Amino acid sequence: MAAASQSAVQRGFPISPFDLSFDFSGETLHLVERVSAISAEQARAMLVEVRSETGWSRPTLAALLGVSLHSLRKWETGKRRPSGAARRLIWLVAMMALHPERSGNGMDLVTWGEK
Numbered sequence: 001m002a003a004a005s006q007s008a009v010q011r012g013f014p015i016s017p018f019d020l021s022f023d024f025s026g027e028t029l030h031l032v033e034r035v036s037a038i039s040a041e042q043a044r045a046m047l048v049e050v051r052s053e054t055g056w057s058r059p060t061l062a063a064l065l066g067v068s069l070h071s072l073r074k075w076e077t078g079k080r081r082p083s084g085a086a087r088r089l090i091w092l093v094a095m096m097a098l099h100p101e102r103s104g105n106g107m108d109l110v111t112w113g114e115k
Contacts, residue, residue, distance in 0.1 A: 036111045038091055040081035046094040047076050054097050065089055 024032075038046070051061055062072040067086070074080035075090075082090060095102055095113065102113055 032111055036114050037084065038087055040087065041078075043082050043087045043090045044075060044078055046090050047072070050094050050097050051076075061093075064093060 047061070050056065051058065056064075058072055058076075059069055062069045065072065065086075066089075071080070071082075075082050075086075091113075
Protein backbone atom coordinates (compact mmCIF):
# COMPACT_ATOMS: atom_id res chain seq x y z
CA MET A 1 0.00 0.00 0.00
CA ALA A 2 1.41 3.41 -0.94
CA ALA A 3 2.24 5.76 1.95
CA ALA A 4 -0.14 8.42 0.61
CA SER A 5 -3.12 6.08 0.85
CA GLN A 6 -2.28 4.76 4.33
CA SER A 7 -3.91 6.18 7.45
CA ALA A 8 -1.84 7.81 10.17
CA VAL A 9 -2.13 4.63 12.26
CA GLN A 10 -0.93 2.45 9.38
CA ARG A 11 2.07 4.77 8.93
CA GLY A 12 2.92 4.32 12.62
CA PHE A 13 1.80 7.76 13.83
CA PRO A 14 -0.39 8.13 16.91
CA ILE A 15 -4.03 8.90 16.22
CA SER A 16 -4.47 12.63 15.89
CA PRO A 17 -7.74 14.28 16.92
CA PHE A 18 -8.25 15.07 13.25
CA ASP A 19 -7.56 11.62 11.82
CA LEU A 20 -10.90 11.12 10.08
CA SER A 21 -10.03 7.81 8.44
CA PHE A 22 -13.21 5.90 9.12
CA ASP A 23 -15.66 4.26 6.76
CA PHE A 24 -18.60 6.69 6.78
CA SER A 25 -19.72 9.11 4.12
CA GLY A 26 -19.65 12.82 4.79
CA GLU A 27 -23.44 12.85 4.66
CA THR A 28 -23.65 10.17 7.35
CA LEU A 29 -21.17 12.01 9.56
CA HIS A 30 -23.18 15.21 9.14
CA LEU A 31 -26.38 13.47 10.25
CA VAL A 32 -24.65 11.91 13.27
CA GLU A 33 -23.23 15.30 14.22
CA ARG A 34 -26.66 16.97 14.03
CA VAL A 35 -28.29 14.28 16.20
CA SER A 36 -25.46 14.43 18.76
CA ALA A 37 -25.12 18.23 18.95
CA ILE A 38 -25.50 19.92 22.32
CA SER A 39 -28.41 22.25 22.93
CA ALA A 40 -28.11 25.96 23.63
CA GLU A 41 -29.01 25.23 27.26
CA GLN A 42 -26.22 22.63 27.51
CA ALA A 43 -23.80 25.17 26.03
CA ARG A 44 -24.92 27.75 28.60
CA ALA A 45 -24.34 25.25 31.43
CA MET A 46 -20.88 24.44 30.01
CA LEU A 47 -19.93 28.12 29.96
CA VAL A 48 -20.95 28.53 33.58
CA GLU A 49 -19.13 25.33 34.58
CA VAL A 50 -15.93 26.27 32.73
CA ARG A 51 -15.77 29.66 34.44
CA SER A 52 -16.62 28.17 37.82
CA GLU A 53 -14.13 25.29 37.63
CA THR A 54 -11.23 27.17 36.05
CA GLY A 55 -11.67 30.50 37.81
CA TRP A 56 -11.50 32.26 34.45
CA SER A 57 -13.07 35.68 34.28
CA ARG A 58 -15.74 36.43 31.71
CA PRO A 59 -13.27 38.55 29.68
CA THR A 60 -10.77 35.68 29.69
CA LEU A 61 -13.30 33.15 28.42
CA ALA A 62 -14.61 35.61 25.84
CA ALA A 63 -11.05 36.08 24.57
CA LEU A 64 -10.47 32.31 24.39
CA LEU A 65 -13.69 31.84 22.44
CA GLY A 66 -12.99 34.84 20.21
CA VAL A 67 -16.33 36.47 20.99
CA SER A 68 -17.36 39.77 22.49
CA LEU A 69 -17.91 40.09 26.21
CA HIS A 70 -21.48 41.16 25.38
CA SER A 71 -22.16 37.92 23.45
CA LEU A 72 -20.71 35.72 26.20
CA ARG A 73 -22.77 37.50 28.87
CA LYS A 74 -25.97 37.03 26.82
CA TRP A 75 -25.18 33.32 26.29
CA GLU A 76 -24.46 32.76 29.98
CA THR A 77 -27.68 34.45 31.07
CA GLY A 78 -29.78 32.68 28.44
CA LYS A 79 -30.81 35.91 26.71
CA ARG A 80 -29.28 34.71 23.44
CA ARG A 81 -28.56 31.29 21.98
CA PRO A 82 -25.12 30.53 20.55
CA SER A 83 -25.07 29.38 16.93
CA GLY A 84 -24.21 25.79 16.06
CA ALA A 85 -20.60 26.76 15.34
CA ALA A 86 -20.37 28.66 18.62
CA ARG A 87 -21.82 25.67 20.51
CA ARG A 88 -19.13 23.47 18.94
CA LEU A 89 -16.43 25.90 20.07
CA ILE A 90 -17.91 26.11 23.58
CA TRP A 91 -17.95 22.31 23.77
CA LEU A 92 -14.34 22.06 22.55
CA VAL A 93 -13.09 24.62 25.07
CA ALA A 94 -15.05 22.89 27.86
CA MET A 95 -13.60 19.49 26.96
CA MET A 96 -10.05 20.86 26.73
CA ALA A 97 -10.35 22.78 30.01
CA LEU A 98 -12.31 20.29 32.10
CA HIS A 99 -11.91 16.84 30.52
CA PRO A 100 -8.72 16.67 28.43
CA GLU A 101 -8.63 12.89 28.91
CA ARG A 102 -11.92 12.60 27.01
CA SER A 103 -10.59 14.02 23.75
CA GLY A 104 -10.17 11.01 21.55
CA ASN A 105 -10.30 11.10 17.79
CA GLY A 106 -12.14 12.64 14.88
CA MET A 107 -15.26 10.60 15.58
CA ASP A 108 -15.46 12.18 19.05
CA LEU A 109 -15.66 15.55 17.31
CA VAL A 110 -18.50 14.32 15.10
CA THR A 111 -20.48 12.76 17.97
CA TRP A 112 -19.75 15.53 20.49
CA GLY A 113 -17.99 12.96 22.69
CA GLU A 114 -20.98 10.61 22.86
CA LYS A 115 -20.06 6.94 22.60
